[in-house]
Amino acid sequence: xxxxxxxxxxxxxxxxxxxxxxxxxxxxxxxxxxxxxxxxxxxxxxxxxxxxxxxxxxxxxxxxxxxxxxxxxxxxxxxxxxxxxxxxxxxxxxxxxxxxxxxxxxxxxxxxxxxxxxxxxxxxxxxxxxxxxxxxxxxxxxxxxxxxxxxxxxxxxxxxxxxxxxxxxxxxxxxxxxxxxx
Amino acid sequence: xxxxxxxxxxxxxxxxxxxxxxxxxxxxxxxxxxxxxxxxxxxxxxxxxxxxxxxxxxxxxxxxxxxxxxxxxxxxxxxxxxxxxxxxxxxxxxxxxxxxxxxxxxxxxxxxxxxxxxxxxxxxxxxxxxxxxxxxxxxxxxxxxxxxxxxxxxxxxxxxxxxxxxxxxxxxxxxxxxxxxxxxxxxxxxxxxxxxxxxxxxxxxxxxxxxxxxxxxxxxxxxxxxxxxxxxxxxxxxxxxxxxxxxxxxxxxxxxxxxxxxxxxxxxxxxxxxxxxxxxxxxxxxxxxxxxxxxxxxxxxxxxxxxxxxxxxxxxxxxxxxxxxxxxxxxxxxxxxxxxxxxxxxxxxxxxxxxxxxxxxxxxxxxxxxxxxxxxxxxxxxxxxxxxxxxxxxxxxxxxxxxxxxxxxxxxxxxxxxxxxxxxxxxxxxxxxxxxxxxxxxxxxxxxxxxxxxxxxxxxxxxxxxxxxxxxxxxxxxxxxxxxxxxxxxxxxxxxxxxxxxxxxxxxxxxxxxxxxxxxxxxxxxxxxxxxxxxxxxxxxxxxxxxxxxxxxxxxxxxxxxxxxxxxxxxxxxxxxxxxxxxxxxxxxxxxxxxxxxxxxxxxxxxxxxxxxxxxxxxxxxxxxxxxxxxxxxxxxxxxxxxxxxxxxxxxxxxxxxxxxxxxxxxxxxxxxxxxxxxxxxxxxxxxxxxxxxxxxxxxxxxxxxxxxxxxxxxxxxxxxxxxxxxxxxxxxxxxxxxxxxxxxxxxxxxxxxxxxxxxxxxxxxxxxxxxxxxxxxxxxxxxxxxxxxx
Numbered sequence: 005x006x007x008x009x010x011x012x013x014x015x016x017x018x019x020x021x022x023x024x025x026x027x028x029x030x031x032x033x034x035x036x037x038x039x040x041x042x043x044x045x046x047x048x049x050x051x052x053x054x055x056x057x058x059x060x061x062x063x064x065x066x067x068x069x070x071x072x073x074x075x076x077x078x079x080x081x082x083x084x085x086x087x088x089x090x091x092x093x094x095x096x097x098x099x100x101x102x103x104x105x106x107x108x109x110x111x112x113x114x115x116x117x118x119x120x121x122x123x124x125x126x127x128x129x130x131x132x133x134x135x136x137x138x139x140x141x142x143x144x145x146x147x148x149x150x151x152x153x154x155x156x157x158x159x160x161x162x163x164x165x166x167x168x169x170x171x172x173x174x175x176x177x178x179x180x181x182x183x184x185x186x
Numbered sequence: 187x188x189x190x191x192x193x194x195x196x197x198x199x200x201x202x203x204x205x206x207x208x209x210x211x212x213x214x215x216x217x218x219x220x221x222x223x224x225x226x227x228x229x230x231x232x233x234x235x236x237x238x239x240x241x242x243x244x245x246x247x248x249x250x251x252x253x254x255x256x257x258x259x260x261x262x263x264x265x266x267x268x269x270x271x272x273x274x275x276x277x278x279x280x281x282x283x284x285x286x287x288x289x290x291x292x293x294x295x296x297x298x299x300x301x302x303x304x305x306x307x308x309x310x311x312x313x314x315x316x317x318x319x320x321x322x323x324x325x326x327x328x329x330x331x332x333x334x335x336x337x338x339x340x341x342x343x344x345x346x347x348x349x350x351x352x353x354x355x356x357x358x359x360x361x362x363x364x365x366x367x368x369x370x371x372x373x374x375x376x377x378x379x380x381x382x383x384x385x386x387x388x389x390x391x392x393x394x395x396x397x398x399x400x401x402x403x404x405x406x407x408x409x410x411x412x413x414x415x416x417x418x419x420x421x422x423x424x425x426x427x428x429x430x431x432x433x434x435x436x437x438x439x440x441x442x443x444x445x446x447x448x449x450x451x452x453x454x455x456x457x458x459x460x461x462x463x464x465x466x467x468x469x470x471x472x473x474x475x476x477x478x479x480x481x482x483x484x485x486x487x488x489x490x491x492x493x494x495x496x497x498x499x500x501x502x503x504x505x506x507x508x509x510x511x512x513x514x515x516x517x518x519x520x521x522x523x524x525x526x527x528x529x530x531x532x533x534x535x536x537x538x539x540x541x542x543x544x545x546x547x548x549x550x551x552x553x554x555x556x557x558x559x560x561x562x563x564x565x566x567x568x569x570x571x572x573x574x575x576x577x578x579x580x581x582x583x584x585x586x587x588x589x590x591x592x593x594x595x596x597x598x599x600x601x602x603x604x605x606x607x608x609x610x611x612x613x614x615x616x617x618x619x620x621x622x623x624x625x626x627x628x629x630x631x632x633x634x635x636x637x638x639x640x641x642x643x644x645x646x647x648x649x650x651x652x653x654x655x656x657x658x659x660x661x662x663x664x665x666x667x668x669x670x671x672x673x674x675x676x677x678x679x680x681x682x683x684x685x686x687x688x689x690x691x692x693x694x695x696x697x698x699x700x701x702x703x704x705x706x707x708x709x710x711x712x713x714x715x716x717x718x719x720x721x722x723x724x725x726x727x728x729x730x731x732x733x734x735x736x737x738x739x740x741x742x743x744x745x746x747x748x749x750x751x752x753x754x755x756x757x758x759x760x761x762x763x764x765x766x767x768x769x770x771x772x773x774x775x776x777x778x779x780x781x782x783x784x785x786x787x788x789x790x791x792x793x794x795x796x797x798x799x800x801x802x803x804x805x806x807x808x809x810x811x812x813x814x815x816x817x818x819x820x821x822x823x824x825x826x827x828x829x830x831x832x833x834x835x836x837x838x839x840x841x842x843x844x845x846x847x848x849x850x851x852x853x854x855x856x857x858x859x860x861x862x863x864x865x866x867x868x869x870x871x872x873x874x875x876x877x878x879x880x881x882x883x884x885x886x887x888x889x890x891x892x893x894x895x896x897x898x899x900x901x902x903x904x905x906x907x908x909x910x911x912x913x914x915x916x917x918x919x920x921x922x923x924x925x926x927x928x929x930x931x932x933x934x935x936x937x938x939x940x941x942x943x944x945x946x947x948x949x950x951x952x953x954x955x956x957x958x959x960x961x962x963x964x965x966x967x968x969x970x971x972x973x974x975x976x977x
Contacts, residue, residue, distance in 0.1 A: 038311070052218040053211015055439070057388045059472040063896035066388060094211035107209040111201050114861045117869065118691025119208030120215065120388040120439030141909075148904040152896065154388050154440050155691050157872030158904040160865055 010088035022087035026051065027096030035083045042067040044083035045093060053094040053123045054078060057152070065151030068124035069093050070186045075131035077150070092186040094123035097130070104183055105171035106130060106164075115164030117155030125151045129165050133172055134184045139165065195700040195710060196924060199861035202696040203710065204437075213437040216392035216408040221465035224394070225254045227455055228313035230303035230320045231474070232295035235331070235550040235889020236344070237324035239293050239302065246319040247305060252312035255462060256320070257304040259290035262457050271421045274414070274448050274516035277661050278525055280356025283348050285548070287514035289454035295324070296344060296512040297552050298889055299477035304454055306466060329889040333509040333547035334486070344512070344548045353513040354521035354546040358528050360601035361539030363492075366501025370492035374576050378487040379958045380564020380938070382509065382883040384480035384557030385873065386901060387690070389439020391479060392469035393452060395459035402429025403456055408438045410446045411728025412688050414665060416720045418448045418516065419456055434718035438690035442873070443556030443931075444480035445690065446730050448516040473894045481883050482557035483959075484509040485524055485564035492539075493576050497587040501539040502532060502601075506565075508544070511551035517663050520554040521546035526662070527561030529602045533569050534611045534649040534827060535591040540601035550889040558873060559935040560731065562648070567878075567959060570646035570939035574946065575955060584943065585619055588647070597821060605823035606649060607921050609853055614915045618645060618829040618851040621913055627833055631948075640838060641846070642948025645831040646939035650932025652824040652855070652919070653736035659727065667818065669737030670724035673702065673745040674812035675753075677797045679775070679790030681706060681713045683745075686726025687738050688718040692866075692930065694734060697858045701739050701924065705746035707772025708789065724814050732928025735858055736824055737817055743923040744815035752811065753777060756792045759804040761785045819921040826927040827853045827915075830871070830936040834944040841967030843945055845875075845908040852912060855919045855927035863929050868910045870933020876902040878938035882960055 011023040011032055023032040026049060033048055040060060045051050057064035060079040067078045070092040098104030106126050109115065116122040125148065132139055132147040139147065144165045145158070153161060172180060207213055244256040268286045275284065291302045303320050307313035328342040335341060336351040344351055367373060393407035402425065409415050409432070416432040419425065438445070451468060459466045470478070485508045492501030506528050510520030521544075528542045559566070573591070577584035592615055598606040627643045634641045659667030672684040683702055685694065694717065699710040717723055726738065751767040757777040758765030763785055770777045777792065779785035793811060795802035800809040833847040850867050857863045880900040884892040893899040918925025942956040945966060954973035958965060 036311070046217075051211065052215075053213070055215070055389070056217065056469075057390075057439075057472065058896045061472070061895050061897060064388060064472070094209075098210065100206045100210055103206075103209065110209055111205045114199075114202065114865050116205060116208060116691075117693070117865060118388065118440040119204070119213050119437060120691075122208055123211050126209075145904040150903075152388065152901050152903060154386065154442070154873065154901065155869045156865055157868030157870070157910055158907060159868040159910050160861075161904065162909075 008088055008090055020084050022084055024086050024089050024091055026091045027093060037082065037084050039083045040079055041081040041083045041086050042078040045069065045078055051093050051095050055120055055123060057120065063152070065128065066121050066124040068127040068151060070127055070130055073186060075128045090186065094126060097126060105168040106133065108171065109164035109168035113160050113164040113167050115156065115161045121151060121153045125153060125161065129168065133169055137173055139169055195703040196858050197856065198859065200696060200700060200859055202693050203699060204693060204695045208437065214435055215389055215437050215439050216394065216406060216435050217469045219394045219406050219435065220467065221394060221396055224465040224467050225306045225308060225462065226310040226313045227458060227466050227468040228305045228310065228317050229301045229451065230305065230317045232291065232298055232300040232302055234295055234324050234326060235298050235329040236327040237295050238327060239291065239295065239322060240325050241323040242303060243321040244303060247316040250312065250316040250319055252308040253316045254306040254308065257458065259288060259292035259302065262290050262454060263288040263292060265457055266423045266453065269422050269448065269450065269453060270516050271418065273421055273664055274418050276517065276519065276522050276663055278356065280354055281352070282354045283352065285345055285512070285514045287450065289450040289457065297550050298891055299474065299552060301450060301454070304458060306458055306462065329887070330549045331551065331885050331887060331889050333507050333549055336547045336549050337507070337545060344550065351548050352545060353510045353519065353548050355544065356525065357541065357543050358602045359541040363501050363503055363539045363541040366539040367492040367503065370500060371495040372493045372580060374491045374493065374572055374579065376489055376572060376957060378489055378564065378568035380483045380485050380567050381959045382481050382484040383877040383881045384482035385442035385444045386476065386480050386899065387440030387442055387444060390470040390472060390475040391445060391449065391451065393455050394465060394467045395455045396465035397459040397463060402431065403460060404431045404433065405452070405456055406433045406435060407452055408445055409434055410441045410688065410690060410730050412718060412720045413686055413725050414517065414728060415448060415452060419453065422453055423456060432720045434688035436718065441690040442558040443560060443730060446728060447518055447555050472896060476894045476899050477891050478552050479555050480557050481511065481552055482523060482554055483563045484554060485527060487564060487568040489568045489572055491572055491576060493580065495580060497576060497580055497582045497590050499535060499537050499591050502537050504531060504542045506542060506544045508546045508554070509549050509551065510546045511549055511553040513548050513553050515553040515555055518556060522662060523554055523556055523561030525561065527565045529604055530562050531565040531569055532600050532602060533566060534593055534647045536593045536598065538601060542602065551885060558870065559932050562932060562935045563877065566646065566648055566935040567938040567942065570936065571942045571956065574644065574943040585624065588615060605821055607821050607824040608919045609827050609917045611827045614827050614829045614851045614853055615647065617913060617915050618831045618849060621849050621851065622831045622833065640836045640948040641833065642836065642944045642946065643831070643833050644940050644942065644944030644947055645829065646936035646943065648828045648932050648935040649825040650828065650935065651731050652826050652927035653733040654731050655819050655822060657822045665727045667727065667737065669733060669741035669817040670726040670814065671738060671742035671745050672724050672812060672814040673742060673749060675793045677793060679788065679793040681708060682716060683713060683742055684716045684723045685738050685742070686724045687729040687733060689729050692729065692734055693859065693862045697735065697862060698739055698742055700858050702742055702746055705743055708775050712775060732931040734928055735854065735926040736922055736928040739858065739926065740922045740924070741815045741817035744817055745813045748813035748815055749811060753792055756795055756803060757787050760787055760791065760795060760802065821921045824919055824921055824927060826855060826929060828933060828936060830940040832940045832944045834941065834948055836945055836948040836966070838949060838970055841963035841970065843966065847911065848908050849911045849913065851915045853915050853917055854929035855916060855922065856925040857914065857916060858926055860914065864912045866930035867912045867933055870930055871910050871937060872902055872907050874934030874937025875907055877934055878941055879960055879962065880906065
């Protein structure tokens with residue numbers, strides 16, 4: 005994908021115009037400079053799959069997104085800091101017609117109950133599976149330390165990640181590149 | 187081709203129907219709701235544990251641009267009754283002093299976090315800004331954080347008009363306890379403490395309320411009990427019942443009991459929406475949540491067991507002191523949890539003589555509110571760990587002590603009046619011992635010890651409620667225990683099921699569909715589930731206490747069975763055959779005549795006749811195909827057993843320990859979806875581990891909470907917990923139509939005693955005992971050093 009440019013426009017009254025690409029679509033908006041990135045994603049872009057589970061202290065991980073190729077917590081950034089960034093949220097991962105192997109794994113293995121932590125959890129899994137072909141159980145557990153789940157006890161999440169890892173491992177390089185394009 | 191009759195839906199680990207929407211980020215939680223013109227509520231809370239409010243200056247906040255309104259306590263109180271109305275007051279006997287409470291504090295605050303001022307603004311950012319401009323002048327009062335101090339006759343009173351700080355006092359007793367203690371060969375007597383901890387779901391509380399004078403109040407709120415909340419709002423605000431509509435969102439981000447009470451913010455936002463004639467949204471932030479909800483446990487047990495030399499417990503005496511906090515949250519008032527904990531204290535054991543004196547004391551902390559393993563967590567720790575201590579004192583194998591005391595005959599009514607309906611607790615226990623490979627672990631332990639490694643094995647049990655029938659629920663909460671469901675076949679032959687409860691991640695859309703698909707011979711895809719809206723669903727007490735698979739789903743089964751005769755009568759009429767209304771099978775979306783299977787008709791055609799073409803119906807038959815059923819089990823109580831075992835390794839120099847194995851043998855009657863049941867068990871165990879090891883709602887002596895972020899309130903991450911092995915040991919109950927029981931609620935309960943007994947076994951130090959939760963490396967290290975001090 006082409007790199008995306010910053011909007012480079014500042015307006016008065018504590019507002020700034022930013023430009024981001026989210027799930028492949030360019031969004032250019034004027035935002036309060038104090039607006040958190042997670043609020044921008046949820047309220048300005050109406051992508052409510054990204055959740056807020058803590059007092060924006062970065063502990064719960066429900067707001068995790070992939071920003072410029074890394075899983076980051078969108079409550080720990082201001083929207084203006086994301087100017088020029090390429091972002092993927094859960095809405096960009098896969099569709100119900102074509103689930104991403106990570107989503108498929110969570111479905112097959114009952115890796116979610118209330119589903120609140122799941123989008124953020126899957127973003128961290130994305131980060132893991134993008135670079136690690138056959139993660140061990142310990143590697144999976146370590147990769148998920150930034151995402152809290154209160155329902156599953158993690159057991160089925162681990163199985164979901166293993167399922168997804170197997171699917172990914174069986175893919176061609178082209179297929180892998182396509183589903184890990186962020 | 188696989189037909190429906192060959193592959194029953196119940197009992198299969200089917201992927202959940204709710205998952206696709208949640209996996210693509212299309213779940214709709216309360217924070218995702220918005221209404222045009224919506225304003226945002228932020229609550230200003232007390233920064234003191236106990237203080238008089240001398241003055242509140244809201245002028246600067248009111249003048250802040252973007253602020254819609256600033257509201258203080260008296261105004262809200264003038265618009266409603268004190269919140270603890272009779273319908274949400276338990277009726278458990280004993281002595282109860284009922285506190286007065288309104289949504290906002292008026293002249294006094296009782297805990298850090300007590301709501302005082304409501305700010306309503308055009309955005310949540312502005313509301314939070316303006317909150318900083320509210321100036322409150324306090325006069326500090328003495329703060330009580332220790333219930334045993336608060337019980338003393340000379341303690342300062344938290345409620346001026348009370349005679350003391352005793353919220354509720356009562357006794358549960360049966361048998362001749364004094365005689366049992368006189369006859370005992372050995373009496374164990376210890377003080378156990380289960381600290382303040384609880385559930386903390388990933389989604390905090392939230393609500394969106396709107397009002398107009400014609401339809402009245404509509405409040406979307408992530409409650410576990412929409413119907414009870416509707417009833418409470420109507421009564422507290424003196425609003426006609428038809429003008430209060432409570433709707434729980436389709437998706438709720440976990441609850442575990444914390445979203446069951448009637449909270450002050452729910453009444454506050456209702457009032458604000460009415461006053462402003464504008465939709466208002468409130469989403470609790472995590473700090474508020476950790477200051478307010480899900481603080482449970484917090485019980486002291488002065489437990490005594492009268493034991494024979496063979497290890498049979500013949501008497502139990504307990505003085506239970508609960509720190510109820512301010513006790514001002516209906517339905518539970520901070521004392522129903524300890525009460526039930528007392529009622530369930532004797533757990534899965536046959537103890538004939540019991541006396542439990544319960545004192546629930548108010549302090550300057552938030553009220554206890556329910557969390558999974560409702561009221562039982564400290565008692566399970568005390569009881570089951572005490573049995574291990576008994577075994578050690580009597581030089582018996584703890585396995586034998588447990589086996590000797592486990593309930594063996596069913597139904598069994600305990601000395602505290604709890605009915606255990608059915609099951610095989612002994613078999614489940616033995617299955618655990620086998621799964622642990624107990625004898626081999628003992629050998630390995632001896633080997634490891636030679637190499638300086640301290641391995642230990644421990645176990646505990648939990649008989650958890652499987653719903654509560656009306657016999658208990660009516661006195662406990664003034665509400666019915668029945669399950670309620672409506673099954674309605676629509677114009678297209680699809681089946682809509684309405685349940686009065688409203689789930690928070692349990693997977694009702696899947697499991698309820700499995701149940702109904704079997705009853706009516708259709709596929710899960712032919713079924714859709716509606717819940718949450720109190721204007722369309724039948725009245726029910728909510729999703730809590732393992733009511734789903736026990737009560738609510740049983741109601742859905744009964745509703746289907748009510749419909750089946752009518753469907754068969756219509757089928758017979760349309761097919762032109764003689765029928766007694768019970769000679770058809772339901773399979774493959776068809777109704778098939780048993781006497782001649784070539785005579786069959788699609789359910790859709792029957793729906794078409796019953797709803798769209800009533801002229802095709804038998805003469806005189808009423809149109810429509812729907813039924814509502816209320817299920818009440820024909821027994822006072824149903825419970826299900828879970829047996830937990832652990833193998834741990836302890837480092838005696840640091841007190842740290844590692845869980846090498848954690849095994850659960852679990853009974854849920856007939857599992858509707860075994861994969862979902864396993865998920866419940868995993869999650870319950872890990873919550874129990876978090877509660878037992880890492881999580882603590884801590885307060886300083888001024889009542890300041892020290893755990894208001896998830897950094898301080900440490901819920902386990904994936905790297906903090908071991909694999910959990912689950913073994914099914916299912917015994918169908920004869921008291922539900924499918925033999926199913928509920929599962930999930932009580933699972934954390936056995937965790938602390940399992941870990942504590944394994945650690946104690948590993949250390950093998952005479953006199954070492956774990957009497958306080960949480961179990962931390964520091965607490966273990968201290969106990970080791972105390973035990974080593976020569977006496």
